[in-house]
Amino acid sequence: MDDTATPARARPTLASVAALAGVSPSTASLAFSGSGPVSAATRERVLAAAAELDYAGPDPRAQSLRRGRSGIIGVVIEDRLRDAFRDPMNVAMLDGLADETGSLGAGLLLITENGEGAASIRNAPVDAVVLIGCSTSLAAQVAIFRQRGIALVAIEAEPMDDVLAIDLDNRQGSRTLARHLSDLGHHRVALVTLPLDAGRSRGPLTETAIGASTGYTALERIRGVREVFPGAPGMMAAASSIDEGLAAGLAVLSEPGSRPTAVIAQSDLLAVGVIRAAEQLGLRVPQDLSIVGFDGVKLDGIAPYDLTTMVQPAVEKGRAAGRGVIALLNGEHPLPVSFVSRFHPGTTTAPPPAE
Amino acid sequence: MDDTATPARARPTLASVAALAGVSPSTASLAFSGSGPVSAATRERVLAAAAELDYAGPDPRAQSLRRGRSGIIGVVIEDRLRDAFRDPMNVAMLDGLADETGSLGAGLLLITENGEGAASIRNAPVDAVVLIGCSTSLAAQVAIFRQRGIALVAIEAEPMDDVLAIDLDNRQGSRTLARHLSDLGHHRVALVTLPLDAGRSRGPLTETAIGASTGYTALERIRGVREVFPGAPGMMAAASSIDEGLAAGLAVLSEPGSRPTAVIAQSDLLAVGVIRAAEQLGLRVPQDLSIVGFDGVKLDGIAPYDLTTMVQPAVEKGRAAGRGVIALLNGEHPLPVSFVSRFHPGTTTAPPPAE
DNA sequence: AGAGGGTATCGAATCGATTCGATCGAACCG
DNA sequence: CGGTTCGATCGAATCGATTCGATACCCTCT
Numbered sequence: 182m183d184d185t186a187t188p189a190r191a192r193p194t195l196a197s198v199a200a201l202a203g204v205s206p207s208t209a210s211l212a213f214s215g216s217g218p219v220s221a222a223t224r225e226r227v228l229a230a231a232a233e234l235d236y237a238g239p240d241p242r243a244q245s246l247r248r249g250r251s252g253i254i255g256v257v258i259e260d261r262l263r264d265a266f267r268d269p270m271n272v273a274m275l276d277g278l279a280d281e282t283g284s285l286g287a288g289l290l291l292i293t294e295n296g297e298g299a300a301s302i303r304n305a306p307v308d309a310v311v312l313i314g315c316s317t318s319l320a321a322q323v324a325i326f327r328q329r330g331i332a333l334v335a336i337e338a339e340p341m342d343d344v345l346a347i348d349l350d351n352r353q354g355s356r357t358l359a360r361h362l363s364d365l366g367h368h369r370v371a372l373v374t375l376p377l378d379a380g381r382s383r384g385p386l387t388e389t390a391i392g393a394s395t396g397y398t399a400l401e402r403i404r405g406v407r408e409v410f411p412g413a414p415g416m417m418a419a420a421s422s423i424d425e426g427l428a429a430g431l432a433v434l435s436e437p438g439s440r441p442t443a444v445i446a447q448s449d450l451l452a453v454g455v456i457r458a459a460e461q462l463g464l465r466v467p468q469d470l471s472i473v474g475f476d477g478v479k480l481d482g483i484a485p486y487d488l489t490t491m492v493q494p495a496v497e498k499g500r501a502a503g504r505g506v507i508a509l510l511n512g513e514h515p516l517p518v519s520f521v522s523r524f525h526p527g528t529t530t531a532p533p534p535a536e
Numbered sequence: 537m538d539d540t541a542t543p544a545r546a547r548p549t550l551a552s553v554a555a556l557a558g559v560s561p562s563t564a565s566l567a568f569s570g571s572g573p574v575s576a577a578t579r580e581r582v583l584a585a586a587a588e589l590d591y592a593g594p595d596p597r598a599q600s601l602r603r604g605r606s607g608i609i610g611v612v613i614e615d616r617l618r619d620a621f622r623d624p625m626n627v628a629m630l631d632g633l634a635d636e637t638g639s640l641g642a643g644l645l646l647i648t649e650n651g652e653g654a655a656s657i658r659n660a661p662v663d664a665v666v667l668i669g670c671s672t673s674l675a676a677q678v679a680i681f682r683q684r685g686i687a688l689v690a691i692e693a694e695p696m697d698d699v700l701a702i703d704l705d706n707r708q709g710s711r712t713l714a715r716h717l718s719d720l721g722h723h724r725v726a727l728v729t730l731p732l733d734a735g736r737s738r739g740p741l742t743e744t745a746i747g748a749s750t751g752y753t754a755l756e757r758i759r760g761v762r763e764v765f766p767g768a769p770g771m772m773a774a775a776s777s778i779d780e781g782l783a784a785g786l787a788v789l790s791e792p793g794s795r796p797t798a799v800i801a802q803s804d805l806l807a808v809g810v811i812r813a814a815e816q817l818g819l820r821v822p823q824d825l826s827i828v829g830f831d832g833v834k835l836d837g838i839a840p841y842d843l844t845t846m847v848q849p850a851v852e853k854g855r856a857a858g859r860g861v862i863a864l865l866n867g868e869h870p871l872p873v874s875f876v877s878r879f880h881p882g883t884t885t886a887p888p889p890a891e
Numbered sequence: 892a893g894a895g896g897g898t899a900t901c902g903a904a905t906c907g908a909t910t911c912g913a914t915c916g917a918a919c920c921g
Numbered sequence: 922c923g924g925t926t927c928g929a930t931c932g933a934a935t936c937g938a939t940t941c942g943a944t945a946c947c948c949t950c951t
Contacts, residue, residue: 279648288645293643550909
């Protein structure tokens with residue numbers, strides 16, 4: 182109608198809606214938010230005015246300033262989304278987290294910790310942050326968020342002050358698997374580990390690498406195994422994927438000298454890769470080589486094996502993190518949660534072959 | 537020191553920093569933002585004051601209100617993150633998007649379109665939105681975002697006004713695959729399609745389902761095939777996964793009457809599932825059954841086959857979307873982009889077996 | 892009819908920063 | 922030596938909504 186008068190598309194504000202409806206901005210606000218006493222007639226007048234002006238509702242930026250809340254939960258992810266989401270456990274956790282925090286408002290903000298990402302750690306308008314599968318400079322990040330007064334939840338990380346811990350019995354679970362192999366009679370056992378640090382390079386598992394590692398989950402799982410097989414050698418994979426498992430598996434199984442009779446892979450995807458490696462080398466699983474994984478990924482269709490593994494409640498971990506976030510935002514003091522994994526006896530382990 | 541006077545942890549503000557430094561808030565702001573002329577001495581005084589108060593930098597909520605920008609890009613995802621991230625194409629696109637928009641500031645906000653998600657569509661403080669792999673009520677969502685004055689980019693969707701389209705030659709690519717099979721001599725070809733709508737139920741591919749479908753990509757790929765095989769029957773999968781491909785594959789191959797000599801799966805994951813189904817039924821690929829996929833997922837280690845497929849530049853699609861977002865936010869008028877997929881002749885197709 | 896109670900509405904302060912225009916000095920030039 | 926210009930700093934308005942306390946009004950009870 183009077184488009185000619187409008188210089189450009191100036192979005193209507195609550196104030197302009199109020200003016201058109203002939204009420205004060207405060208009343209208009211009440212009419213929109215639903216809280217507070219507003220007569221039905223007034224509310225309708227306001228809504229009608231809003232419709233006429235094509236008003237889309239209160240500006241979330243202004244709301245979040247005034248309320249001190251944005252409704253956004255940050256999720257700190259390692260550098261490449263590709264790597265993080267290749268691991269079904271991360272996706273499952275994210276799913277549980279999204280599920281539980283869905284009511285909060287806006288959604289999940291993916292924050293990557295790469296180079297310029299430092300900016301997003303400082304600038305992201307988040308109410309709380311969940312640290313997930315993180316490694317690099319975790320302490321530095323935590324310090325920044327703490328300074329900003331942002332609630333923190335960490336899934337599987339070293340315990341830290343003011344950070345709600347959601348943990349998994351990685352060490353005990355790994356020990357269970359190692360015991361299982363030990364009970365079957367295995368002595369020569371090799372590891373295929375998750376990445377030990379941000380470098381993410383494939384290579385032999387050395388004490389130096391372990392000492393310098395920042396990968397909490399990988400370390401705990403190594404420790405659990407070494408309680409049973411103290412000096413077990415191994416390979417570090419560069420990611421939790423079938424490809425990496427294949428490569429690391431070939432390396433572990435092709436080593437000169439005595440070949441291991443069992444391989445403990447730190448994730449099911451890695452384990453599938455190791456199975457492929459065994460197949461390529463003409464080894465039968467489990468007759469010639471026993472293989473165990475970790476996580477309990479559903480592998481139907483990927484591998485015609487029933488993998489012996491520890492099943493972990495990944496979605497539940499995400500849910501617990503979500504509940505923790507909500508509790509923290511409500512000013513409560515939630516207690517840390519620790520989940521346990523469950524042994525799944527598959528068909529990929531057997532007594533070692535006779536010498 | 538004077539902690540006793542502090543009632544609670546009142547976060548310091550730029551104003552308090554300015555007061556301590558003995559300058560005006562405007563000067564303090566200039567000192568922080570780096571823009572504008574500030575003497576080195578003053579800047580240092582301000583930074584020292586900030587350090588003393590443990591000031592974490594300007595509040596992003598206030599910044600985004602004042603600037604009218606939050607630095608956040610929204611990504612609208614179908615209901616369950618689990619389903620969306622199971623498809624490597626979505627992850628790849630997200631990766632490219634994150635890569636390209638990393639400089640913008642805060643990050644990617646995942647917006648799920650489920651029930652209460654409607655709230656997040658209205659409340660999310662985003663500068664722009666990328667619609668990706670979407671289906672349900674797309675028009676309604678677009679209307680809301682448009683009303684809110686938010687820049688829109690859609691990857692593989694029906695063209696819409698004011699929405700920058702990033703497209704893929706799904707129809708032509710599918711036609712290429714169909715031609716390839718036709719040239720080999722196939723006549724009885726079956727489809728295994730991506731989900732056709734938000735319902736995501738598995739079932740026979742009916743004209744009714746096609747008519748009611750909101751799945752642009754799936755529809756385009758069906759159209760491409762039908763240009764070569766007009767009446768090709770098929771099954772709809774409930775997701776793009778190996779499991780679903782297996783189930784749909786079994787259904788397609790077990791149908792009474794004449795079994796197809798080739799299956800066109802609408803994604804590589806589905807194709808792997810169909811291969812598994814063929815194996816279960818004792819069919820050799822490609823001697824007894826030809827199978828093609830779509831996407832060009834790296835399948836090393838998952839399947840010992842070199843799948844015949846169309847390779848699409850998924851990461852590049854995400855990148856293009858990111859560049860589009862940036863251009864739109866700069867007030868430019870970027871042109872729609874259309875990517876082409878490339879035929880990859882694998883080893884899963886052959887002439888049909890003699891009758 | 893006046894006091895009391897409850898409801899609908901309004902005013903004004905506030906959230907925390909950014910930014911435009913004004914001001915104040917000092918250096919520079921003729 | 923006075924006028925000009927440039928650079929640093931400051932004041933005040935502004936972004937768009939929320940919210941507390943105050944006000945005006947109407948109804949009821951005695």
